[in-house]
Amino acid sequence: xxxxxxxxxxxxxxxxxxxxxxxxxxxxxxxxxxxxxxxxxxxxxxxxxxxxxxxxxxxxxxxxxxxxxxxxxxxxxxxxxxxxxxxxxxxxxxxxxxxxxxxxxxxxxxxxxxxxxxxxxxxx
Numbered sequence: 471x472x473x474x475x476x477x478x479x480x481x482x483x484x485x486x487x488x489x490x491x492x493x494x495x496x497x498x499x500x501x502x503x504x505x506x507x508x509x510x511x512x513x514x515x516x517x518x519x520x521x522x523x524x525x526x527x528x529x530x531x532x533x534x535x536x537x538x539x540x541x542x543x544x545x546x547x548x549x550x551x552x553x554x555x556x557x558x559x560x561x562x563x564x565x566x567x568x569x570x571x572x573x574x575x576x577x578x579x580x581x582x583x584x585x586x587x588x589x590x591x592x593x594x
Contacts, residue, residue: 507558512566
């Protein structure tokens, strides 16, 4: 019984470290080497996310992009970078970060699923 508890504790610890590290990488990518950035949370993320007309690029499954009338990229959700209208948003806590990631994935699945499955061959 003690071995099982120790194993579960170790698994929980490793998963927690992984989740925390992804959030730290997200912060670094949105704060380092950018002109404008600010802190946000899940509520603010959803607010600004809904204001954008998102597009996908089939090369980057799981990413979203938005462009202005001159085809210049203004917003993106890509590689842990959250950028809205030229301003990067760093999510202030790991729980909100993961909620944002889940929200984006659900959005892609609901709006662009066919774009990624049309070229899939069904083996029989």
